């Protein structure tokens with residue numbers, strides 16, 4: 001059983017991409033090979049980062065909670081809407097708080113938009129972010145164009161394409177996570 005953390009980066013009122021985070025949570029949990037923790041950044045009310053967690057004299061409880069989940073995770077998924085051709089500022093702000101938590105982690109990206117592009121720019125930028133934090137970006141990415149139409153509010157797929165891509169994503173991500181987890185056992 002692999003421990004998976006989903007870091008979901010939209011805090012906007014009326015956010016639609018929460019459907020994508022829920023869909024990923026469900027498909028991974030349904031695999032029977034993963035215990036999944038969804039970190040919803042909105043629930044933590046993080047301020048704009050002035051100091052990284054490792055430098056804080058009095059760490060915020062929220063950050064310690066997130067740090068523990070990330071540290072224990074065998075694999076991580078970043079889920080973000082596309083905002084102005086990139087991922088959300090809230091996701092970047094959260095990522096910036098942490099350092100060693102990312103080290104050698106396999107990280108996959110999932111993006112969503114309300115139009116036909118499906119968050120392709122957000123996904124590309126998240127993969128670059130993953131390289132910057134000393135983690136491994138999974139090549140296969142999951143995009144949800146017209147997210148409000150293809151997933152219901154609980155993250156259930158409403159069309160065949162979304163269902164198929166979710167299953168492929170789960171298979172690829174668990175393979176990627178397992179490969180890196182097995183190598184770490186030799187350390």
Ligand SMILES: Cc1cc2nc3c(=O)[nH]c(=O)nc-3n(C[C@H](O)[C@H](O)[C@H](O)COP(=O)(O)O)c2cc1C
Nearest residue numbers: 010012015016017081082083084085112113114115
């Ligand atoms: C500030 C802002 C910028 C956006 N920029 C883009 C964009 O560059 N490309 C795009 O496809 N959708 C863009 N959108 C639309 C979002 O993809 C859309 O709101 C979608 O539902 C996912 O975001 P949400 O989770 O906040 O709803 C933008 C939305 C906001 C609020």
